[in-house]
Amino acid sequence: MEIKVEMINREAIKPSSPTPHHLRCFDLCLLDQLQPQVYIPLVLFYSNNSDGSSFPDHFEAADISHRLKTSLSETLSLFYPLSGRIKDNVSIECNDVGADYLEARVNCRLSDILEQPEQKMLYHFLPKEIESLQASTERLVLVQVSFFECGGMAIGVCVSHRVVDAAATSMFIHSWAGMALEAFTDEAVLLPEFSAASRIPPRIEYKVAAPAMSLVNETTVTRRCVFDASKIASLKAKAASARVAQPTRVEAVSSLIWKCAITVSRSKRGSIVPSTLTQMMNIRGKLVPSFPKNAFGNLVWSFGAQTAEAEIHLDSLVIELRKGKEAFSEDYATKLHGNEAFSVISQHVKQFGKLLASKDMHQICFSSWCRYPLYEADFGWGKPTWVTLASLVFKNVVVLMDTRDGSGIEAWITLSEEDMALFEHEKELLEFASFNPSVHS
Numbered sequence: 001m002e003i004k005v006e007m008i009n010r011e012a013i014k015p016s017s018p019t020p021h022h023l024r025c026f027d028l029c030l031l032d033q034l035q036p037q038v039y040i041p042l043v044l045f046y047s048n049n050s051d052g053s054s055f056p057d058h059f060e061a062a063d064i065s066h067r068l069k070t071s072l073s074e075t076l077s078l079f080y081p082l083s084g085r086i087k088d089n090v091s092i093e094c095n096d097v098g099a100d101y102l103e104a105r106v107n108c109r110l111s112d113i114l115e116q117p118e119q120k121m122l123y124h125f126l127p128k129e130i131e132s133l134q135a136s137t138e139r140l141v142l143v144q145v146s147f148f149e150c151g152g153m154a155i156g157v158c159v160s161h162r163v164v165d166a167a168a169t170s171m172f173i174h175s176w177a178g179m180a181l182e183a184f185t186d187e188a189v190l191l192p193e194f195s196a197a198s199r200i201p202p203r204i205e206y207k208v209a210a211p212a213m214s215l216v217n218e219t220t221v222t223r224r225c226v227f228d229a230s231k232i233a234s235l236k237a238k239a240a241s242a243r244v245a246q247p248t249r250v251e252a253v254s255s256l257i258w259k260c261a262i263t264v265s266r267s268k269r270g271s272i273v274p275s276t277l278t279q280m281m282n283i284r285g286k287l288v289p290s291f292p293k294n295a296f297g298n299l300v301w302s303f304g305a306q307t308a309e310a311e312i313h314l315d316s317l318v319i320e321l322r323k324g325k326e327a328f329s330e331d332y333a334t335k336l337h338g339n340e341a342f343s344v345i346s347q348h349v350k351q352f353g354k355l356l357a358s359k360d361m362h363q364i365c366f367s368s369w370c371r372y373p374l375y376e377a378d379f380g381w382g383k384p385t386w387v388t389l390a391s392l393v394f395k396n397v398v399v400l401m402d403t404r405d406g407s408g409i410e411a412w413i414t415l416s417e418e419d420m421a422l423f424e425h426e427k428e429l430l431e432f433a434s435f436n437p438s439v440h441s
Helices: 061-078 110-115 119-125 128-132 166-180 229-239 249-269 314-331 338-357 417-423 427-432
Strands: 005-013 025-027 039-046 085-087 091-093 099-106 141-147 153-160 220-227 275-282 300-307 362-368 386-389 397-402 409-416
Touching: 005 061, 039 110, 039 119, 039 166, 061 099, 061 141, 061 166, 110 153, 119 141, 153 166, 166 275, 220 229, 220 417, 229 249, 229 314, 229 427, 249 275, 249 314, 249 362, 249 397, 249 409, 249 417, 249 427, 275 314, 275 338, 300 314, 300 338, 386 397, 386 409, 409 417
Parallel strands: 099 141, 275 362, 362 397
Antiparallel strands: 005 099, 025 091, 039 153, 039 386, 085 091, 141 153, 220 409, 275 300, 397 409
16 A cells, blocks of 8 residues: 655744743753653554444544644643754753644555554655654654544654663653643643752763664564454463563563564574663652652663573573563662663673674664553544554664553564574464454454
8 A cells, every 4th residue: 555645834843931941951860861862752542433424524634733733832841942953062052942743644544554554654644854763963853643534633753762771752742742631631731850860860971872772684574463452361370480470561571572582593594692671661650869850861770681592492581581680670770870870881881882793692672661651642523542662774673562452562673684583483382472453453
């Protein structure tokens, strides 16, 4: 199916109230400085719940547009750094230039997208600017609202990874939706907390930004793999052990994908090499003292798990994952503060760099968006039918997201073309997962 998108509007949305002079310079924290120059690209799809072929009169496109733009402007006043520009990879100049806001018409029905969604389809619902992979000098927030022929819609939100992680992105979207509903509900809008730089200050040593991430030369393939709640329950039981009696959903699914990826790698190499899994982790509640859940910025840490066993068992991989998480609490939880944070993080970055440079090791990286309230983002016409991350396609990267019911997991898996041809036929994987089923199923 050929999707055609017609742009019908583009404008800058500025904060509803100017940023006070004393807040005009916003320091990044050290963990912000280390993030790649990319946008985090989310798409939220909303079905038309009316009986007709388009939104009812009170939900016409113009009304929807007005509500989204007004509430976005008000939300940017709360998240004022997102209306500025990064300066020298140390701070944000909070100059209220605002966010890019685009509107488009799509020549198909939402159901055409949801029947068998492919990764490449999703880029139609995001601003073209993200294709440059460069988010350092451009606007920090880009939004594209796309209207389908059936009256459904998609809201594509791109936020610079230089200033937010998954938790902060989810908070921004949740607050924006809350602001759109503020006149119709008593629920308070979630306010961001800006203390990260005071505890983990930026360093002039990282004034030069990390280079923009680039695609590997090797041809990659991205597949959507869905684990429903009943299959995850069976998988967790299989992955349990005396050491980890109750694996989490993410631990069980990650370990299975890791195991199958190792099998594929060894089959292709014809030999046994060690394998390392790298997992990104939200550390707001894990530091001592902890950050609040609404802390703004990149408060993430990567931990690793390794195996070199000749015979791979699922429960053993879960144990290694659990050890990796627990090691953070033991080794780092009390040290990410002030000058000590710089020493600890610098050493961690060096170790991570050496790991990535290793040629004699299989590597895979996971990022989990599970448990973030993205499916609660109701702007006034109901909760989303589907939320997905239009992930940048980097080899051996897996992104996990909740299914709509909050109990299943969708995994977007990117491997080399050769590896994927073997991976998608792994019997143990197919026992617990389905490749690209309809969103409605």
